[in-house]
Amino acid sequence: MQEKQPKPPLLLLSSQLSLQNRGYEVTLNSAFLSWKEVETRQKRTAANIYGPLKAAGSHYVPVCEIISVQETEEDCPSTGIGKWQKVPQSLAESNQYAFTVSYVERTQKHRWRCSEVTLHCTDRTLCLQWVQAIREQLSLLTIRPKRLLVYINPYGGKHRGKRIYEQKVAPIFSRASISTDVIVTERANHARDHLKMEADLKKYDGVVCVGGDGMFSEIIHGLISRTQCDSGVDQNRADETLIPCSLRIGIIPAGSTDCICYATVGSNDPVTSALHIVVGDSQPMDVCSIHHNNTFLRYSVSLLGYGFYGDVLTDSERKRWMGPARYDISGVKTFLSHRYYEGTISFLPADENVGTPRDKLQCRSGCNICRLPSADKQVSKDEESISDTEKKGVWQVIRGKFLAINAACMSCACPRSPKGLSPAAHLADGTADLILVRKCSRFDFLRHLLRHTNKDDQFDHPFVEVYRVRQFRFTPRYEDTDSELELREAEGSGRKRFFSQICREHPACTCSLAHSSWNCDGEILPHAAIQVRVHCQLIKLFARGIEEQSVFEEPYTLSAI
Ligand SMILES: Nc1ncnc2c1ncn2[C@@H]1O[C@H](COP(=O)(O)OP(=O)(O)OP(=O)(O)O)[C@@H](O)[C@H]1O
Ligand SMILES: CCCCCCCCCCCCC/C=C/[C@@H](O)[C@H](CO)NC(=O)CCCCC
Ligand SMILES: [Ca+2]
Structure with missing residues (x-):
């Protein structure tokens, strides 16, 4: 039997926009937002002049990891929350409209950060079109809390x-x-x-x-x-x-x-x-x-x-x-x-x-054991009584x-x-x-x-x-006994043990040390x-279990997309 191939992501929008005064091919499909630098002829060195146009500096952000998108003022944040950067003059003239996408970036030790990219457009209609297209995709993510x-x-x-x-x-x-x-x-x-x-x-x-x-x-x-x-x-x-x-x-x-x-x-x-x-x-x-x-x-x-x-x-x-x-x-x-x-x-x-408990395999994001419809889980699903x-x-x-x-x-x-x-x-x-x-x-x-x-x-x-x-x-x-229970309850609330010394001498007695x-x-x-x-x-x-380290170490590759 032939395996069913997953549907390729649907292309939604693609434009040449600029980022930090460089041209980028920016694409939005139903799964990813990507931007890759378009290498100009002037930038090509003698070594690679006859080679294919290289897509240097490619970035892929899964739509499900985009936090938000907003139209950006001219004096706009560039990378990372709180860092502000003046838009260069030449760019401000030709690309004065911009939008900023905030997204999840993985750092060390399973930590996530909120990163940003600001993309500049030549006209406002295009800018708004991008903001709207990304927002539409985000609105389809109904699992997100409001x-x-x-x-x-x-x-x-x-x-x-x-x-x-x-x-x-x-x-x-x-x-x-x-x-x-x-x-x-x-x-x-x-x-x-x-x-x-x-x-x-x-x-x-x-x-x-x-x-x-x-x-x-x-x-x-x-x-x-x-x-x-x-x-x-x-x-x-x-x-x-x-x-x-x-x-x-x-x-x-x-x-x-x-x-x-x-x-x-x-x-x-x-x-x-x-x-x-x-x-x-x-x-x-x-x-x-x-x-x-x-x-x-x-x-x-x-x-x-x-x-x-x-x-x-x-x-x-x-x-x-x-x-x-x-x-x-x-x-x-x-x-x-x-x-x-x-x-x-x-x-x-x-x-x-x-x-x-002696397995070497640990519970990780998407764990197969936790997904398994085991007999244990069936018990609760079938609403069987404990005695059965x-x-x-x-x-x-x-x-x-x-x-x-x-x-x-x-x-x-x-x-x-x-x-x-x-x-x-x-x-x-x-x-x-x-x-x-x-x-x-x-x-x-x-x-x-x-x-x-x-x-x-x-x-x-x-x-x-x-x-x-x-x-x-x-x-x-x-x-x-009830009095012992009371004693331990009292201890839990910070009061001292009166009998500890006596009981240390009599380890077999039934007082609180037992x-x-x-x-x-x-x-x-x-x-x-x-x-x-x-x-x-x-x-x-609101968690996904611990992600495998590779998710953090390997950037998204074209073959994975
Ligand atoms: N306003 C409050 N005043 C006093 N105690 C509070 C208040 N709000 C919650 N608590 C109690 O504080 C206790 C400890 O809180 P919490 O678990 O947040 O911190 P912790 O004990 O320092 O950390 P951990 O549980 O991770 O060791 C809890 O039992 C909780 O019931
Ligand atoms: C003398 C050397 C001692 C070295 C001991 C190292 C062992 C560490 C094992 C830690 C296991 C923690 C389990 C988690 C328990 C929490 O639900 C509980 C509430 O936050 N924390 C503790 O009870 C706090 C428990 C802290 C225990 C030290
Ligand atoms: Ca468990």
């Missing part, structure tokens, strides 16, 4: 959220003609409650979160709860099939870890994130629901960590005033305390077709003493750990990687931790096990016994 609801946490990270938004993001949104309603939060959970109960979501094409992972967690709690509430789904039932949220979420990183932004975009750069929003990217993402005795506790998209990461977080909450450095101080302190916790983990392994699903897989049970129990719904890559907690985890495959770090020496644990920061395999230790799962449960060896807390995307979850289920592609981000 109206956004923005929440800014002024206290996340280094308290720079408001400034980052005003100086770096708002100008890009306004250039792309995106209108916004901006809410600067006045308290913790302000954004969550507003989304859950007040916001008129029909008015918007997406929600933007300016802050860190904790702020993002508020946004998803608001959106997911609102969606379930509007559809009559009871979140307290652990076996419910949740309804996916229709609004996409954009993350402008302004927190301490910014792991969700980093792992879905490849950088924690506010301008890059703003541009992914403008071009209307869409990246589905898995979400874990966490229950305790048929009571809904929280959702998680990145790290759900008991033991080491739970203790780091509990300690670091008391040091919030230090900003992002609090995690380093608490990390060292927790490492030195070398606490282990006893309990039982039961889990439902994922099907083999979603790969394994459970029958298909066999639950496994592991008992032991653990320094850390971590579940990563995605890689959890962040500047501290560029490949992340589970480098091969997928953003949208309906599974999480469950990492069990058994009791070992301080030295071995340090080797394991340090491997998160270099290229070595952090799972290649006899005391580390890793499983790809769809559901899991944890039960601590000693029952969690339990850690869960670190749920950077928020403390004081319950030790939990039940977790991954919901495949429950939310969508």
Whole structure:
């Protein structure tokens, strides 16, 4: 059977225009805007005089990466935002009409920048014709958001959220003609409650979160709860099939870890994130629901960590005033305390077709595993109940003493750990990687931790096990009493541990040292016994996953077009 050839792009407009006093052949088709220098006879050197007319300095910009186009005044910006250049006199006389196209340019480390090109025309009609033709193409890109609801946490990270938004993001949104309603939060959970109960979501094409992972967690709690509430789904039932949220979420990183932004975009750069929003990217993402005795506790998209990461977080909450450095101080302190916790983990392994946590292949833009219509995804699509699903897989049970129990719904890559907690985890495959770090020496644990920061395999230790799962449960060896829970809740809010000294002497007693807390995307979850289920592609981000490096390194070639 003959393969169907893709349709060639439709030619829309082609003219000779000038750029920095040189002639360029400028072409717009349904896929690309291109401009290539037309070499004049005078410019030809003796060496190439008999050769073909060379199209030196060719540029191709995909239409879907054009941010905006506007008619330009004579004193106009040339390249890069903010750089202004006087139009040369000769050109001003013959080419006094110009238009400026802003577009996405890729730079190093997955960063995007807003670049500009100003093209000059001999008459105004031609200039307007170009502006109109490009605008028409942009108007066909219906995936782009037009109206956004923005929440800014002024206290996340280094308290720079408001400034980052005003100086770096708002100008890009306004250039792309995106209108916004901006809410600067006045308290913790302000954004969550507003989304859950007040916001008129029909008015918007997406929600933007300016802050860190904790702020993002508020946004998803608001959106997911609102969606379930509007559809009559009871979140307290652990076996419910949740309804996916229709609004996409954009993350402008302004927190301490910014792991969700980093792992879905490849950088924690506010301008890059703003541009992914403008071009209307869409990246589905898995979400874990966490229950305790048929009571809904929280959702998680990145790290759900008991033991080491739970203790780091509990300690670091008391040091919030230090900003992002609090995690380093608490990390060292927790490492030195070398606490282990006893309990039982039961889990439902994922099907083999979603790969394994030891794969070398990582989840990247357009990932085949996340696109796969796996049995896992079918479960949620067919709205099968969890009990039917459970029958298909066999639950496994592991008992032991653990320094850390971590579940990563995605890689959890962040500047501290560029490949992340589970480098091969997928953003949208309906599974999480469950990492069990058994009791070992301080030295071995340090080797394991340090491997998160270099290229070595952090799972290649006899005391580390890793499983790809769809559901899991944890039960601590000693029952969690209400008073203990209260104690850990109090600790989470910054109050001191009264019993720690006594318990260090009695490691087997059932007081607070027998339990850690869960670190749920950077928020403390004081319950030790939990039940977790991954919901495949429950939310969508304005992102596309991390692009392969080649997209950044190789300029568009003629053969690719
Ligand atoms: N106006 C506010 N006042 C106090 N706390 C707020 C406010 N708005 C949001 N918060 C809370 O601040 C907490 C931390 O915010 P955020 O996640 O933005 O920064 P971070 O903790 O420094 O970064 P990260 O989560 O990436 O480590 C969140 O739990 C959020 O609920
Ligand atoms: C003693 C040497 C220690 C070296 C440790 C290096 C290991 C780094 C792994 C980092 C994994 C981060 C996972 C992301 C978690 C976020 O949801 C959460 C909220 O922002 N951040 C933390 O809990 C902050 C967690 C910070 C842990 C240090
Ligand atoms: Ca996943």
